[in-house]
Amino acid sequence: MTTTSPRVTAARAHPAPRLRPASRSTRNRNRAAYTLVLPFFVVFTAMLVVPLGYAAYLSLFKSQLIGGQVFAGLDNYVRALTDPAFLGGVGRMAVFLTVQVPVMLGLALFLALALDSGRARGAKALRLLYFMPYAVPGVVATLMWGYLYGPDFGPIAQAFGALDLTAPDLLSGRTILFSMMNIVTWEFVGYNMIIMYAALRSIPGELYEAAEIDGASQLRIAWSIKIPAIRPAILLTVIFSVIGTFQLFNEPSLLDSIAPNAISNGFTPNWYAYNIAFVNQDVNYAAAIAFLLGLVIAVVSYVVQLRGQSAQRKGS
């Protein structure tokens, strides 16, 4: 805490010369603004910046159970880049990203357009219904799906059994990634739909009137007016999804107890970092993994944003 206050005071002092000619009321207003922002910066520094700095510092060391901690430079990063478990986890998330995110966002967009078209009856109730899974905590959702997938007593397996069919093993090493995609899709479709739906509601009605006069069908309106108009919202959901995907943790952590052989320690990068820190007791390597993961997320999000913006420029 003490380290943060000088920086904040400096920030407060900095604009003062420029503002000297300003009236007393402007100065007062600025002071009030900084005072209001101060608590945020104190917490932000103490809870985010300082731990991040500490983790960065830790990631440069190597500690052994025998021999203690020694400076290691970038060794941990080099190790991570050649660690098949970490790379495997990142690769798995890339697959997840390319398969699950388009499916989920496509579905969300479809639902949002359907609700917005005004043709669906009971749109309010439906909207709430679609959104409901998001209100279920991720931990609970995973536990619930874990039960549904259960090979012996889960309802899916029982339904197959009743039809004299062999149920697919939804918790095997080969299928679990897709089972996980299903859980995440179920959970976040409604959330993404709400973002898109809110954007759709803000499109000015004149555009629709003009389109109707031109004789455009509902489909054409959706394709040529609605989707381009809400592109920023869609981009936002893509970026959220990218970040969410690389940070998957609850799902592997909970499915591990019902499908221990399918979920390896490095199933997702976040789960891997956790295992390294708390099972292997190698906090330094875990910190390096976490930083690399952060870097991957930053790069992928940036690429998505750049592509989204250039597409937008082209479109308009």
Place this chain on the structure above:
Amino acid sequence: MYHPSRATAGALAGASMIALLAAGCSAGGGEAPAAAQDAVTQEQIDEALSTPTELTFWTWVPDIDKEIALFEEQYPEIDVTVENVGQGLEHYQKVRTALQSGEGAPDVVQIEYQYLSSFTLTDSLLDLAPYGAADLSGEYVDWAWNQVADGESVWAIPQDTGAMGNLYRKDILDAAGVTEPPATYEEYAEAAKKVKDETGSYISNLASNDPAQVVGLLWQAGVKPFGYDGDKTVTIDVNSPEAKEVLAYWQQLIQDDLVSTDADFNDAYYQGIVSDKYAGWLTAAWAPIFLQGTAADTSGKWAAAPLPQWEEGEQVSGNWGGSSDAVLSSTENPIAAYELAKWINNDPSSTTMFANEQFLFPAAKNVLESPEFTGQEVEFFGGQKVNELFAEISGTVDTEFPWLPFTEYAYSSFNEIVGTAIGEKGDLGAALDAWQEDLVTYAESQGFTVQQ
């Protein structure tokens, strides 16, 4: 904060670990003896127990407040705060975090036997021998005592144990024509086939996520996969011919689909128990009570027997689970903390309560030998005297079974390699080789000298 222990410990670096730890503890609190080797006198103990003191105790034993209340009644000056910070790995993570941060660590802490050496490695435990623990050696079953004692040092007081036996569904085995519990593993395999053919049930489950069960079975077979000299040298020998022989036996049963490999301790597993999927379980002394909780509907259908034996006429068992209570070397009240750890695991009023109310299977002989405990006829097991049986089995557990000072890693690595092979009905011998290699690599990367 004044930390004399650091300076003392630093000055003694290079001295033997015992001396080092003892120095750490002697400086830990004003009331401790000046020289560690000197035993604490009765006067010092009396003084410590009549001085107002606050102790913190981290444990996950349910309702342990009852025992603590008895302790506080006897020593009104001592105020004990019990905190449950989670069970198993979660608990140890928090203990290690508190130790590392140098603040907030408890005085007394529950530790399972297999994790003790990972705490002595970091000099985190107080050697209890100078406080009088060495005198307790005769009061616990030998093998449990060997788990907490190391040469002259005593690192914890045994709380409960998990000597292994065979719990089976008498009704299912009877239906398959197996009227006597299999005495040898050969008979067990034959019985497994009959049970599967006649009833469709598995005679047991070898969990694909439970290293402790497999290690308990290795323990029974006299395999010593691990070792640690208390300093820098570890012994890793998980792929010895004897270990491979044990796993080859199970591999055959698994590949013949006579033993299931489901992950244990989850809902599907509990349902499997209730729905007759399993006709038995090679498990531990805590399981009879555990089953009564999870499979109440099957009451009266169960029976208990010793584990099958590798050699006919032998009587040996292994251990799966159980805990001890240790005192952290960071405590400021070592005498009172030790007296608490000792009292709840030694005073008959407490040990009896543990056994009869919390159903911890006792390590203390004063309970194991009491007719009140062994004489109980358990309805769930058709009136069988299960405690008596397990008390006998407890006397047959192989007395020496050392651990690695990094059991968390060893177990996690087991799940990745051997557990996966069990679940996929793979080659368990090759899995043991891979596990060996992984453990050796890890140990060397952590600076240990490895003996294979």
